[in-house]
Amino acid sequence: MEKKGGLMKWLDERLALTTLWKVMMSEYYLPKNINFLWSFGVLTILVFVILVISGIILLMYYKPDANMAFDSVNKTIMMDVAFGWVFRHTHAVAASIMFLVLYIHMARGIYYGSFKPPREVVWITGYILFVLMSATAFTGYLLPWGQMSYWAAQTITTLFEKIPYIGPDLVIWIRGNYIVADATLTRFFALHVTLLPALILIFTAVHMYAVRIVGSNNEDGIPMSKEEKKKNGIPFWPVFMSKEFFVMSVFLLFFFYLVFFNYDFAMDPINFQPANYLQTPPHIYPEWYFLAYYEVLRGFFFSETLGLIAFVASMFIALFLPWLDFSPIVSGKHRPLFKIMWWIFVADFVFLTILGKLPPTGFYAWLGFFGAIVFFVFFFSLPIISIIEKRKVASGGEQ
Numbered sequence: 001m002e003k004k005g006g007l008m009k010w011l012d013e014r015l016a017l018t019t020l021w022k023v024m025m026s027e028y029y030l031p032k033n034i035n036f037l038w039s040f041g042v043l044t045i046l047v048f049v050i051l052v053i054s055g056i057i058l059l060m061y062y063k064p065d066a067n068m069a070f071d072s073v074n075k076t077i078m079m080d081v082a083f084g085w086v087f088r089h090t091h092a093v094a095a096s097i098m099f100l101v102l103y104i105h106m107a108r109g110i111y112y113g114s115f116k117p118p119r120e121v122v123w124i125t126g127y128i129l130f131v132l133m134s135a136t137a138f139t140g141y142l143l144p145w146g147q148m149s150y151w152a153a154q155t156i157t158t159l160f161e162k163i164p165y166i167g168p169d170l171v172i173w174i175r176g177n178y179i180v181a182d183a184t185l186t187r188f189f190a191l192h193v194t195l196l197p198a199l200i201l202i203f204t205a206v207h208m209y210a211v212r213i214v215g216s217n218n219e220d221g222i223p224m225s226k227e228e229k230k231k232n233g234i235p236f237w238p239v240f241m242s243k244e245f246f247v248m249s250v251f252l253l254f255f256f257y258l259v260f261f262n263y264d265f266a267m268d269p270i271n272f273q274p275a276n277y278l279q280t281p282p283h284i285y286p287e288w289y290f291l292a293y294y295e296v297l298r299g300f301f302f303s304e305t306l307g308l309i310a311f312v313a314s315m316f317i318a319l320f321l322p323w324l325d326f327s328p329i330v331s332g333k334h335r336p337l338f339k340i341m342w343w344i345f346v347a348d349f350v351f352l353t354i355l356g357k358l359p360p361t362g363f364y365a366w367l368g369f370f371g372a373i374v375f376f377v378f379f380f381s382l383p384i385i386s387i388i389e390k391r392k393v394a395s396g397g398e399q
């Protein structure tokens with residue numbers, strides 16, 4: 001018989017679990033001057049866990065076949081399987097809320113300058129997670145094989161056609177057919193349930209490890225020394241996590257309120273009609289979390305090529321924030337000009353999201369163009385603001 005703690009000791013000697021626990025949890029110190037927005041990193045993990053659990057249950061009944069997919073979701077899961085509807089709504093609401101949580105997590109990072117040195121790797125791995133999450137949502141949206149699933153996939157894959165030389169062949173390669181068809185469904189399914197979640201897990205681990213190495217930022221953007229951290233910091237476990245459990249509980253109340261009473265916000269009514277490749281819906285639009293980028297694409301209504309370039313740029317420009325913004329002042333709290341631009345950017349993102357669902361004609365088309373330009377103004381203003389602030393700091397101004 002092993003004595004108490006024997007197994008743990010045995011494992012510890014082989015895997016250094018105690019050291020790992022100390023580095024990741026009990027001896028990782030956070031500054032005191034952080035607010036509840038610092039909880040959103042752990043909230044993304046919570047939502048991801050909900051997605052995986054509800055997804056595994058859906059997977060037991062879902063059929064990745066163009067002839068059966070729609071019924072397996074809308075009849076088998078929604079009507080025949082006991083509580084199947086709860087798991088479907090949980091999965092759909094979690095997918096939608098994941099983006100809300102992610103956008104808040106990213107906006108917090110931008111406002112407080114958490115992308116700046118030495119946190120570039122934290123930012124880049126985070127951005128890769130955002131791209132992976134977007135790909136997961138996009139591939140998952142095709143699976144119910146409804147009208148909007150089908151036409152959203154058809155529209156977005158058609159965009160690749162515009163890539164010079166390889167475009168037309170690439171689209172066929174992605175779809176596995178000349179149009180979105182059964183081959184597209186099965187490959188999207190494979191990516192959605194295996195490769196993409198596995199990559200998300202790996203990058204989440206790297207992302208969290210990178211945060212541990214450089215330490216968390218704070219509201220003032222002023223780094224803490226190792227001694228200060230031990231003396232004045234709060235340990236991640238159990239102090240920060242005890243607050244985190246409170247935030248998670250409040251979040252779960254809101255989340256399950258949506259699942260049980262307002263689930264349809266995450267589902268397009270048109271998607272309750274089976275996919276019909278002969279009939280296009282009157283308006284094709286993505287889910288709310290992609291509407292802003294979609295509106296940037298449509299904003300350049302007078303040139304398809306410009307629209308496509310702007311669309312790709314809008315999805316990836318934030319990746320380059322650590323180099324676009326080189327001001328020595330880290331936190332937006334101490335940067336009046338940056339603060340104004342950040343608020344304009346956030347308002348513009350909401351504006352583009354609203355506009356993305358309206359028809360892109362007449363006055364709306366011009367509003368879309370205006371919104372798309374403002375989107376980029378934020379990023380191009382950063383080097384200018386950085387130069388102004390650099391001069392100010394050099395001349396002994398505010399730090």
Ligand code: HEM
Pocket residue numbers: 037038039040041042044045048102105106109112114115119122123125126127128129130133200204207208211215216217218
């Ligand atoms: C599945 C997606 C993600 C997960 C699970 C995740 C998880 C986390 C966790 C647990 C933390 C530490 C706690 C906190 O500071 O909130 C964190 C910090 C951070 N994350 Fe993420 N994150 C994700 C996506 C992203 C994205 C998309 C970005 C930005 C592009 C990002 C940027 C950051 C930054 C800059 C920090 C450091 C914050 C600071 O120290 O002020 N993360 N993340």
